[in-house]
Amino acid sequence: MGLFKLFISATPYRVFISILMGAFAGIAYSALIPLVMVSITPADPLFPEVEAAKQTFLSFEVSNYAMAGVYLLACIAILITRSLSEIILLHAGAIVAKNIRTRFYKSISQAPVSAIEQIGSSKLIAAVNLDVPRIVIGARLIPSIFVNLITLIGMLGFLLYLNTDIFKLVLFSIIAGIVVYQLPMMFGRRIFERNREVNDALQEGIKGLIYGVKELKLDKNKRDTYYDKVLLAHEKDLVQSESRGHTVMRSTISLGDLLSFFVIGFITFISVNYYVIERQELVGVIMALLYITTPIAIVLNSLPGLTIAGVSLAKIHRLMGDIPKESVEDKLAPLPSWQAVEFKDVMYQYPSKEDEKGFGIGPINLRINRGETTFIVGGNGSGKSTLSKLITQHYQHSEGSVFFGETEITAEKITAARQQVYAIYSNYYLFDQLLMDITPEAEAKIQDYLKAFRLDSKVSIVDGHFSTTSLSDGQRKRLALLVGLLDDKALYLFDEWAADQDPDFKDIFYMQILPELKAQGKAVVAISHDDHYFHAADRVLKMDNGHLSDVTEAMKLAKSPAEVYE
Numbered sequence: 001m002g003l004f005k006l007f008i009s010a011t012p013y014r015v016f017i018s019i020l021m022g023a024f025a026g027i028a029y030s031a032l033i034p035l036v037m038v039s040i041t042p043a044d045p046l047f048p049e050v051e052a053a054k055q056t057f058l059s060f061e062v063s064n065y066a067m068a069g070v071y072l073l074a075c076i077a078i079l080i081t082r083s084l085s086e087i088i089l090l091h092a093g094a095i096v097a098k099n100i101r102t103r104f105y106k107s108i109s110q111a112p113v114s115a116i117e118q119i120g121s122s123k124l125i126a127a128v129n130l131d132v133p134r135i136v137i138g139a140r141l142i143p144s145i146f147v148n149l150i151t152l153i154g155m156l157g158f159l160l161y162l163n164t165d166i167f168k169l170v171l172f173s174i175i176a177g178i179v180v181y182q183l184p185m186m187f188g189r190r191i192f193e194r195n196r197e198v199n200d201a202l203q204e205g206i207k208g209l210i211y212g213v214k215e216l217k218l219d220k221n222k223r224d225t226y227y228d229k230v231l232l233a234h235e236k237d238l239v240q241s242e243s244r245g246h247t248v249m250r251s252t253i254s255l256g257d258l259l260s261f262f263v264i265g266f267i268t269f270i271s272v273n274y275y276v277i278e279r280q281e282l283v284g285v286i287m288a289l290l291y292i293t294t295p296i297a298i299v300l301n302s303l304p305g306l307t308i309a310g311v312s313l314a315k316i317h318r319l320m321g322d323i324p325k326e327s328v329e330d331k332l333a334p335l336p337s338w339q340a341v342e343f344k345d346v347m348y349q350y351p352s353k354e355d356e357k358g359f360g361i362g363p364i365n366l367r368i369n370r371g372e373t374t375f376i377v378g379g380n381g382s383g384k385s386t387l388s389k390l391i392t393q394h395y396q397h398s399e400g401s402v403f404f405g406e407t408e409i410t411a412e413k414i415t416a417a418r419q420q421v422y423a424i425y426s427n428y429y430l431f432d433q434l435l436m437d438i439t440p441e442a443e444a445k446i447q448d449y450l451k452a453f454r455l456d457s458k459v460s461i462v463d464g465h466f467s468t469t470s471l472s473d474g475q476r477k478r479l480a481l482l483v484g485l486l487d488d489k490a491l492y493l494f495d496e497w498a499a500d501q502d503p504d505f506k507d508i509f510y511m512q513i514l515p516e517l518k519a520q521g522k523a524v525v526a527i528s529h530d531d532h533y534f535h536a537a538d539r540v541l542k543m544d545n546g547h548l549s550d551v552t553e554a555m556k557l558a559k560s561p562a563e564v565y566e
Helices: 002-010 012-030 032-040 065-109 113-119 121-162 164-211 213-217 220-269 279-322 384-391 414-418 440-452 473-487 503-519 531-536 552-557 561-565
Strands: 054-057 060-063 340-349 360-369 372-377 399-404 421-424 491-495 523-527 539-544 547-550
Touching: 002 012, 002 065, 002 121, 002 279, 012 065, 012 121, 032 065, 065 121, 065 279, 113 121, 121 164, 121 279, 164 220, 164 279, 213 220, 220 279, 340 384, 360 372, 360 384, 360 399, 360 523, 360 547, 372 384, 372 503, 372 531, 384 491, 384 523, 421 473, 440 473, 473 503, 503 523, 503 531, 539 552
Parallel strands: 372 523, 372 539, 421 491, 491 523
Antiparallel strands: 054 060, 340 360, 340 399, 539 547
């Protein structure tokens, strides 16, 4: 029902037209057997007498010419209306799938960064790569189910016309069969729900294998343990749950396939002993039952696919329910001119996990001036990354105030504030395209930057796309810096940008690029461990256990920058 509601909400007019065509196709389909019965049994009192005159059509002798014409027209009508009904619903299914994906994309793009980090990329990627395709497959079953249901209803009407007792028996058998069919299906659904959770765990395991490959290679015992107790354990659970689920589903499908034949056998060998059924009537009943075997099988055999799609749809709904919408104004309105970003008693607290209180920083009092270079130093876990995300407005402070110039950054101003910032984090993502319009002036700058960053022999930009991003970590960061320089933002934040650069480019970054940005009136913030370049900063701030202090003067008096850093 959830999938069908999605169809109706997405394309109500298409669904309505498809229902009409499908209904007509199903009724016409169910009328084929009565047409045949009328033609071959003219003496049967249940049917009117039909003239058996023969006529020639395309050199073929045709009996019951008028009835043959009706039969042919019915077949053509079925072909056209059934095909159109299914095609329309398939197109609607593509729209439904697109709507699900785009809603999911929008939910992610409008969510707070902290929420995305908490949910984890593995669950989100699995939802797009696993759940959405399953929903699409389930949606594609609906057209066939609908047309065959109409056919089944039409044939039941024919059976009611032939013999009410047989109709009651068949209807009771179908209802009983569906009830019996649903019991193992419910069990199978639970298995596939468990299978879906195992898939999430496996995705997380694969992520660990890819991103932790360097650490795993340093210890064979750990690598083997991870392989056996994480990856293979999840794979084993996955195989077991899939095997159990498909065993239940396939056994149930086989039962559904034989349901009509059980009814035929019961009528042929048992019912004839209790009810008076004429031979010709019995032939019609058996033909009708054979005829509805396929529709019943198609409908019942589609239920496992719908069950799996229902599990994935519920998973998507739960996941989107877990993704909160960021309470910011999405409209972009430019900020008034500003000369400094100022934090006043700003605090941020991570959510608590179980009995452990989340890490927090603050109160932070900070002023970042345009035309100045500010270094932030501190040990691991000191709060540098959290502070950087507060500066770039990726995190929203829980207490205090943030100002860009005289403008306080509230929910209505966050989008505009972010528009002023370009950041390259240590875990940055390099897109394979520039995502901007390339003017002739920008094209000239791109070529200059590629040459200056020694990338002109490795990368070219065609129609705004990089020819490759398969580069070393240092080269990829240079490309990210190229994009940032083209963006021409007011505030630049670099999180350990130079960590992957060779000595020459470290020197270029600290002694050329940062001073050039400063000279252009940019506010420059660099998180750095390169104490040999601390002298390039106007101010050096130190984070320690969530608290910020200015160590610029202490740095000047120290025998070595490392003394203050430690």
